[in-house]
Amino acid sequence: MPKCFYCGVELDKTNRSLEHIIPNGIAGKLSSYNLLCAKHNNKFSKIDNDLCLNLTLFTNTLNPKRERGKNPKCKMGYNNELIINRLASGEYYADDKILIKQTEKGAFLQFKTCFSSDDKYKKIKKDKFLEICKNLLLQKGCQEAILNKKLKEYSNIFENSIKDEHNPIINFNISFNAKNNLFPATLKIAIEFYLYNKLPSKHINNAIEILKSFDEKAILNICAYCYPENFYKTDSVYHTIYLKADSNKRVLYCCMSFYGVLNTIVLLNDNYNGDDIEYSYCYDLRNDTEIEFNNKLDFDIKMIEHFLDRNYSFNQKIVECCNVFMQFLVKREYKFDYLYTQIKSVYNSILLGKFISNEENYANTFYLQITNMIKSDNELKYIQNRFIKQISDACLELYTYEQYLKDYKLDRIGHIFSKILAISIAENPYILTNMDLLADKCCTTLNKVNTNDLCINEYLAANKEIICNNLREFITSNNSFLQKINYYKELFLLK
Ligand SMILES: [Zn+2]
Structure with missing residues (x-):
């Protein structure tokens, strides 16, 4: 049975309460009934609130969807x-x-x-x-x-x-931890995320005691700002939690980022002797969806102490992160010509890829590749997911599966056609004097074609009749082809 990590009481329907691991006040969605009893959930509400106060500006301007309540108003300067x-x-x-x-x-x-x-x-x-x-x-x-x-x-x-x-011109100030009210909340989140993942509490007993003591100095000894290079995602605005335990390096720590701007680390255990673990949680606030987070950290105690010692300046880092955040608030006019060119190149790259043998897979591939392209393009990455879907659907009207088949056929199947033709003619040049015979021969060969692309083989087999008809028509009635054949006939001195 789960227990309150504060007082140890067993949690049941009568005394449990829903605890948001990231506070609801900053649109946290991750929650659990298995962390705190109602009494102690309440005891921590000021801590949660303090974190939200530190982040008011970001909650206000981004206005993320939250489970209950309204996002706060924010005071700013005007002119x-x-x-x-x-x-x-x-x-x-x-x-x-x-x-x-x-x-x-x-x-x-x-x-x-x-x-x-x-x-x-x-x-x-x-x-x-x-x-x-x-x-x-x-x-x-x-x-x-x-x-x-x-x-x-x-x-x-x-x-x-x-x-x-x-x-x-609207101006505002941000200050983190102005009232020494930031780090208890980050410690609490680290502890809760650890327990949420059903990990043994014995490894974090010391951290829990520090949280319970509300001892500012002890909390600052294990919590600090931390802005690891290229670690958090910047293609949207996220809340991220990353928990890692390394049995070799004997450290258990948790890094977290709110709005991509307030990034901290909590050292949960500096003499860890449990299993290696790695857990993460990442929520895209602009698109209101949880996403997979695959980035990794590999800190040892020295690196973590470097953050905890606070002997380095991270102001510039915070400014950089704020700038990334603010970019998502700017009203933008999309350059459709540019978007169109990029989509065209996505289509061309799909044409160069493996053959896609049905319409549904084609639509999925198209959507996936457009999403990747937009997310990695600095001009376009601000487009929200729901619009990407709309863009992809609209473009599928233009780049239909039919069109794809046509273009792909021209490209790949065209190659196969010419190979079959060349082989047939090389085997017996006299076949050039009888176009029907050439068509028969090519069709028979086509039926036996086996390429190293399984999808192409499937497609050829499934569409045998249409392809043979096209091939036959091409051989017997395509004028420019027949002209070329006449040229070859003369070359080979065939009459
Ligand atoms: Zn309790």
Whole structure:
């Protein structure tokens, strides 16, 4: 029976609770009932929350699908002047700057704000502005009769002073671990991912004790930032966890990456004496799907201590990772000419590959190769999976299986045709005087053809009749072929 790793109580339906290994607040999907009792799940909620706070900007801007709740809003700067609240949906509105000065004649009001181009926040801001105006007018003893007229006037002033800005400059800051609140969460994730994979808890008892102690210093001794070269995938935005135990190097560690930006390592055991293990989890947040992760690390204790010692600068690494992340947020216009050229070259490479003997395999190969091409192309890698499928389907209308067969036949079967023709003529040049005989001979040979491509053999066997008819037609009634035959007849002095 599974036990709570915090208190050891056996977990059953009465006391268990669903624990997200990567918090739901950053769209984590991996979860288990077998990790914590309800009481201790609750105890860790602040830790989970702290991790989410460190990552607010990324959750807000990417707005990944999550199991429950809404993604958070995020404060950003606008033109170095206003603070705006950006909702994960993309709508935003400013914290207004309001200045009121009483003057001899009346009052001076300055109202600075901004909002995204939707009527919802415009109305909220305008109502607020008019409410202030109304209060000022009433303070100054404005008569009811004039009040509405004045407010109408101010409403027009509000409308007329709205300026559109198509590319507003929005700025923001990120800081990780600003309140020493980052690493407990990474330690907890490492422990949970280990236990999630049903590995013996005896190897991580020490790490569990450190987590339970909430001792900042002890936690920092085994947790650190870690940005291994070319390890995490960059063709989309991922949450990744990688767990490795090496019995030779006697280390058990867990590396993790959130949004590809916040990358850390946890040393779970520095004197490991269990089996070699390697587990990973990788979730594509843009395409909302788990994917296989095959990259590997091979750290020894020295390398891990290098990260834990914190004697190196990783700021530049974080900047690089942020830039990769931000590229996925940019609104792009796809260059269809370019996409089309790339797809054409995919088709050509399929033509050069092994023969595909049925339509379904052809469609699958086509989709697979287009996906590979797009994912590895710097211009195109931002296209989401669901669009890749649409693109592939649309292109299959152009590069149909029929077209493929035609092109492939021209290429490969054309070679086989000419070989058969050449052999038949070489065996008996006099056959050139009787085209029907040549056709018979070629068809008989074709029926016996055995290439080293199994698919081609199958295709030839299955389409014997059509191919023979085509061949016969080509030999007996293709003008340019017959012209060539006449040339050869003269060459061989055949009449
Ligand atoms: Zn418990």
